[in-house]
Amino acid sequence: MADYDVIVVGGGISGLLSALTVSRHGKKVLVLEKDSVVGGNCNSYNVDGFQVDTGVHAITHLREGPLRRLMDEYFTYLPVFLNHGDYHVRTEKGLTKMPSNIKEFVTFDILPRKDRFLLSQALTKALTQVTFGMLEGNQPVYDHLPGGLSMDTYDFVDAISYSLSGKSMKETSINRILYGGSFVRDSISEGIFEDDQQENTSYTSKITDTLSRYQLKSHISTISRLATNKIAYAQGYPRGGLKSLLSAVLYSMPKTVQIKTSSRVKKIISEEGKVTGVATDSGVIRAGTVVYSGFVKDLPDLIELPADYKEALSRIDQTLSLTIWLGLSEKIKEFDYMGSEIWFKGGAYWAMPVSNHDPGLAPAGKQLIGFTFIIDNKKNIESEKKRAFELILRAVPGIEKRIEMTHYQVTIPEKAAVTINGFFATSRPPVPNLYLAGTDTDNRSMGITRAAYSVLELLKAMKEDKKL
Ligand SMILES: Cc1cc2nc3c(=O)[nH]c(=O)nc-3n(C[C@H](O)[C@H](O)[C@H](O)COP(=O)(O)OP(=O)(O)OC[C@H]3O[C@@H](n4cnc5c(N)ncnc54)[C@H](O)[C@@H]3O)c2cc1C
Structure with missing residues (x-):
């Protein structure tokens, strides 16, 4: 006898959107998250009075894209999206609008x-x-x-x-x-x-x-x-920071969804070739369907898979990102704009003064800026941090006099990078009753938009298999 209709492994935005949507089709759902909080890469938290996000974020395709579709159909609470503004290019001469x-x-x-x-x-x-x-x-x-x-x-x-x-x-x-x-x-x-x-x-x-x-x-x-063309077409930043999007999903969640944090799934159990549940430190939990939203690359550690599928999963490509959040003691003229900027000379970053969108993210009169870099995971992380910080000082001379908070985040931004030979899974792995959701199961767009695409594909697959 199953304890739940559906178990969702992972409480990032993909897992939570999966739980929300599947539960609205009448299913009793359990979400298991290994960390002590849900949200994964989609969250915000406080550092010395500044509210930082888990990386610099601009959310795309907000007018007719997949997240819009999910919000319209399944959310009961909606975040407010503020227009992203323009993309800029910074050089020694200052800012120029990105063409x-x-x-x-x-x-x-x-x-x-x-x-x-x-x-x-x-x-x-x-x-x-x-x-x-x-x-x-x-x-x-x-x-x-x-x-x-x-x-x-x-x-x-x-x-x-x-x-x-x-x-x-x-x-x-x-x-x-x-x-x-x-x-x-x-x-x-x-x-x-x-x-x-x-x-x-x-x-x-x-x-x-x-x-x-x-x-x-x-x-x-x-x-x-x-x-x-307008590259910033229909892009936005959630008022209240990234956690507002997470909160909207959580507030919209029906009572038929239970969420357990600090619960790592150690095995996905299969009997007679079909998935029947998962194992955690607290024991076995049974369900007719399991939706896995962790790294698909890790799936072979959790369940027996055909050799050719395992080989394909080993070709998933990833990158590592570093975000440096700087809390400034005052607003400075270099960041007096709405939108974001890139720097490209002798190293690259993408930066966004998020407190320009929502002044509530910084204490009164102060400014919060996030700088995201792609770093080399084979190099020493501390020297990568140093190199990145020096690049900021070169790009914005004098900024060091105003810095009162520095916070570093090292994360894998997408579970699969869209490279020429990189592999992407689909929502249906070759094991009955098991489905996948997340940014390594759909290669369209990026980040949260891609996560939303993956959930639409999941719903389609489950409907075709008469699971919904
Ligand atoms: C620096 C940076 C910049 C970004 N910029 C943008 C942007 O501009 N626009 C945009 O849309 N997106 C952006 N993103 C990407 C976006 O944040 C992610 O794509 C999205 O949040 C991923 O959601 P997810 O649920 O697929 O994965 P995750 O957030 O990784 O969630 C997976 C969850 O599963 C849990 N988990 C894994 N294995 C297990 C297990 N065995 N048992 C239990 N739990 C498990 C993990 O703890 C995690 O909470 C950015 C990300 C970063 C880091």
């Missing part, structure tokens, strides 16, 4: 004019080829770069690649740039609504014969985005 499209690239004088021209050509070619189905887009960004670019331009493209995939331009695919830069949208996009206004033009009616209506609309809007 979103070719029009803006023309005046982006951080890079030499010749390089901008060559990059625009390369981007136009790749986007046109992808749009016409003549390029799969799985080739390295580096292979699409023209020769003879300056060192700064290579560093810039590398920094963009790191921010979109967590990997260098040699390991990041061209598709990642096109999707991550919003040139191609991976969920229902605003382009569809814009195109609806042109529905009766002779051009559209002529080619609907050969292309489906959806394809037609997305193809046109993809190409037109070369001139009109």
